Amino acid sequence: MKTEALIDMLARDAGPVPSALAARRLSPAAAAGLLVSALIAITWFGIIPAQMFATAVPWTKMAYAGALALAAGWWTARLSRPAAPIALPRRVTVLVLLAMVVVGGFSLASTPAGARLDAVLGESWSTCPWSVLVLSLPALAGSLWAVRGLAPTRPGAAGFAAGLLAGSVGAFGYSLSCPEASPAFVAIWYTLGIAFTGAVGAVLGPRALRW
Numbered sequence: 001m002k003t004e005a006l007i008d009m010l011a012r013d014a015g016p017v018p019s020a021l022a023a024r025r026l027s028p029a030a031a032a033g034l035l036v037s038a039l040i041a042i043t044w045f046g047i048i049p050a051q052m053f054a055t056a057v058p059w060t061k062m063a064y065a066g067a068l069a070l071a072a073g074w075w076t077a078r079l080s081r082p083a084a085p086i087a088l089p090r091r092v093t094v095l096v097l098l099a100m101v102v103v104g105g106f107s108l109a110s111t112p113a114g115a116r117l118d119a120v121l122g123e124s125w126s127t128c129p130w131s132v133l134v135l136s137l138p139a140l141a142g143s144l145w146a147v148r149g150l151a152p153t154r155p156g157a158a159g160f161a162a163g164l165l166a167g168s169v170g171a172f173g174y175s176l177s178c179p180e181a182s183p184a185f186v187a188i189w190y191t192l193g194i195a196f197t198g199a200v201g202a203v204l205g206p207r208a209l210r211w
Contacts, residue, residue, distance in 0.1 A: 130193070144204060
């Protein structure tokens with residue numbers, strides 16, 4: 001019998017791991033990842049000017065990253081438990097992503113036509129996704145460690161969700177240093193960096209989360 005088939009057979013009778021156990025493992029991993037990513041971002045790039053905190057710019061970024069981290073964390077926790085339903089947290093994760101796309105779209109529509117390309121590209125479009133990815137790696141390592149100690153039966157999907165969680169944490173840390181002001185920039189390039197981290201998690205999941 002193949003290992004995957006054996007895991008599925010055992011999981012059908014195992015029942016779900018208590019949700020509190022998954023939260024107790026994932027929450028410290030995400031919190032530690034956030035602390036490390038914020039420290040690296042501030043040390044590496046510096047912190048944004050204090051006056052920016054009087055505007056909606058950093059708060060929009062942090063709200064998006066924080067909401068996505070909560071949704072992806074919920075999804076990751078469900079994927080860490082055999083027989084746990086995942087449809088609702090997966091939908092909520094997609095809805096958070098779509099909400100940011102809508103916000104970015106409205107922002108771009110209200111921008112004068114001649115300034116739209118600058119709003120989309122900003123000054124750091126080519127480095128932003130990679131910065132988010134690098135800053136997400138500590139949280140990704142912690143999240144995969146947390147999930148590995150539970151009972152994931154779909155390691156690829158669990159790795160992807162853990163990657164989205166880590167990517168959101170990295171994006172939150174990066175927002176403390178990123179001077180870009182356009183929600184359209186955030187919707188595209190932050191999301192791309194988060195997606196990159198999810199892809200890394202999906203690749204690592206079958207190896208790192210195998211029973």
